[in-house]
Amino acid sequence: MKPKARQAGIAEAIGQEGQMSVEALADRFGVSAETIRRDLAQLAEGGLVQKVHGGAKRLRLLSEGSFQERMTQNAAAKRIIAEKLLELVEPGDTLFIDTGSTTVIAADVLAPVGGFTVITNSLRIAQIFARADRGNRVFLLGGGFNSGNDQTVGPVALAQIAAFQADHALLTVAGFDVLAGATDADFDESQVARAMIENSDQVILLVDGSKIGRKAAFRVCPARRVDLLVTEDTPDPALQARLRAAEVAWR
Structure with missing residues (x-):
């Protein structure tokens, strides 16, 4: 799987699950934990996920106060x-x-x-x-x-x-x-x-x-x-x- 396609799949998986660990993503996509960490870094930079310790979670959409x-x-x-x-x-x-x-x-x-x-x-x-x-x-x-x-x-x-x-x-x-x-x-x-x-x-x-x-x-x-x-x-x-x-x- 090409990196862009894998990253799209990662973003979709995190969107569905809410939060996933590096290990769970590595198992699902059949790549190393280091590859997943690089993917998450790029996705976070693009504003598609939020990195957390050991993985990433769905990016919460903004709401506004009064x-x-x-x-x-x-x-x-x-x-x-x-x-x-x-x-x-x-x-x-x-x-x-x-x-x-x-x-x-x-x-x-x-x-x-x-x-x-x-x-x-x-x-x-x-x-x-x-x-x-x-x-x-x-x-x-x-x-x-x-x-x-x-x-x-x-x-x-x-x-x-x-x-x-x-x-x-x-x-x-x-x-x-x-x-x-x-x-x-x-x-x-x-x-x-x-x-x-x-x-x-x-x-x-x-x-x-x-x-x-x-x-x-x-x-x-x-x-x-x-x-x-x-x-x-x-x-x-x-x-x-x-x-x-x-x-x-x-x-």
Whole structure:
């Protein structure tokens, strides 16, 4: 069996069993324990399994806490990400901005600059740009209203997104992995992000370091569809190599 096929089989077996030891995997696939350890290292690097002592276990998909909880998590990192946007967008640009704690902080940073046209499904973000009184034009998408996140979602929101074309889509997600791509923990939010991607010239993903290498249940886009990954720190050399292979720039 070729290594890629064996590794796919290993990932499937661990997904079914929940957790397996190196010895059990070696017996099942008829290879040495050392070969299995190398396979598990590659699978873990790709975000497909989680290594544990003596074996590996199924990678648990992310869930998210309340919006208020997320606003306090990694707030300093999110502020650094937001401030990097000052060099990436400029007055006159049209921006899709989806709902998220990172994008709310980004709105706080960008709104005082002024001169943006903003299309968003987030009531909070719409209010931040409108109240800045700096010549921002704001379009709040309609649709079903989710009071927990103060956002609109669903078919009406998706249909309205199709009426716009933006220079940039500023998006935040629950997880980003080079193999799995950008993923979200909420189906409706993932659909809004996908629609914004389809109607923008550049996709800018705002992701703090805690979300890199992690996966959630709902696919937003493959890594290759992301033009620019903005995070608080410079990616380590291994991640840089994977991003380069996927043709994803970073800041």
